[in-house]
Amino acid sequence: VSRAIGVDLGGSHVMAVLVGEDGALGKKHELDLDDLAPGVVIQALESVVKDALKDADDDVVAIGIGSPGNVDASSGTITFSPNFGWHDVPLGALVRDLFPKYSVFVGNDARCATLGEYVYGVGQGTDDFALLTLGTGIGGGFVVRGVLALGHKMGAGEVGHHQIRPDTGFVCSCGKIGCFEAQASGTGLLRHAFRLAPSFPRSTLLDTPRERLGSKAIRRLAQSGDQHALTAWNAFCDDLALGIANLVAFVNPEVIALGGGVSSAGDFLLDRVRPLVDARTTMVPRGTTRIVRATLGNDAGAVGAATAARRGGLIAKPSALSPVG
Numbered sequence: 001v002s003r004a005i006g007v008d009l010g011g012s013h014v015m016a017v018l019v020g021e022d023g024a025l026g027k028k029h030e031l032d033l034d035d036l037a038p039g040v041v042i043q044a045l046e047s048v049v050k051d052a053l054k055d056a057d058d059d060v061v062a063i064g065i066g067s068p069g070n071v072d073a074s075s076g077t078i079t080f081s082p083n084f085g086w087h088d089v090p091l092g093a094l095v096r097d098l099f100p101k102y103s104v105f106v107g108n109d110a111r112c113a114t115l116g117e118y119v120y121g122v123g124q125g126t127d128d129f130a131l132l133t134l135g136t137g138i139g140g141g142f143v144v145r146g147v148l149a150l151g152h153k154m155g156a157g158e159v160g161h162h163q164i165r166p167d168t169g170f171v172c173s174c175g176k177i178g179c180f181e182a183q184a185s186g187t188g189l190l191r192h193a194f195r196l197a198p199s200f201p202r203s204t205l206l207d208t209p210r211e212r213l214g215s216k217a218i219r220r221l222a223q224s225g226d227q228h229a230l231t232a233w234n235a236f237c238d239d240l241a242l243g244i245a246n247l248v249a250f251v252n253p254e255v256i257a258l259g260g261g262v263s264s265a266g267d268f269l270l271d272r273v274r275p276l277v278d279a280r281t282t283m284v285p286r287g288t289t290r291i292v293r294a295t296l297g298n299d300a301g302a303v304g305a306a307t308a309a310r311r312g313g314l315i316a317k318p319s320a321l322s323p324v325g
């Protein structure tokens with residue numbers, strides 16, 4: 001047996017956990033991040049990894065880190081991370097210096113989550129798979145014929161920033177208008193509710209202070225029949241379906257898994273979105289793409305990072321890389 005430490009590095013916290021070869025998780029060790037300077041973040045990372053290593057015997061072989069931003073997975077350098085404000089931070093090299101006994105891997109968090117969900121979650125048994133994480137943004141990744149797509153400059157899978165409403169949409173954190181994540185993330189659902197407010201002058205939906213009004217609150221109200229919330233929910237689902245149908249056209253997955261906070265809506269989300277995706281699907285037979293809930297939840301990134309560290313890269317299906325014939 002060989003186990004690995006999986007690290008989930010986010011803009012507000014860092015978590016390390018021991019991950020078994022079967023994907024089983026040990027205890028999670030977390031620290032909040034207030035200061036995002038590389039030195040401070042790496043110190044916190046070192047501390048949680050050391051704690052996670054204490055849970056293991058001497059069978060840990062590798063440390064895998066999933067980080068937001070554009071990551072050169074071959075070196076582990078964070079080329080650019082808007083969340084951290086980092087440019088060319090050699091995270092992999094710095095962590096290797098701290099833990100010379102272990103092989104160290106750093107990859108983009110959404111691609112790591114895609115690998116985790118593919119190997120241990122709902123992607124199992126498929127060759128063509130996509131994960132969309134619907135949270136404050138939209139992260140994603142896709143596996144094509146058993147290979148996780150990385151792209152020329154590690155940018156494959158950045159589906160959150162394809163524009164679906166360039167004329168009428170919301171401003172995205174990346175500067176463009178109407179990106180998929182501006183429209184169809186949890187934040188997008190909130191923005192739909194605010195945009196629609198003038199049409200619902202008697203609505204009490206937005207009486208809740210903005211910092212306490214989450215996407216979940218709007219979804220729950222939509223489920224209970226609140227007209228303002230329901231109209232926002234339906235506009236959100238239209239935009240989500242538009243982006244998913246584009247994904248079907250790009251890579252024709254067998255399974256598209258929806259993760260992140262918004263996916264906790266379950267069938268209320270899926271029953272609405274599936275027929276809308278079908279209606280926009282023109283070049284493959286309708287109903288042949290299964291849209292389901294992801295199963296690993298917030299653990300997918302750490303599980304995938306540990307898996308990549310153990311496999312020596314974002315390798316979805318080891319056999320897919322074997323020479324043919």
Ligand SMILES: [Zn+2]
Nearest residue numbers: 161172174179
């Ligand atoms: Zn964008």
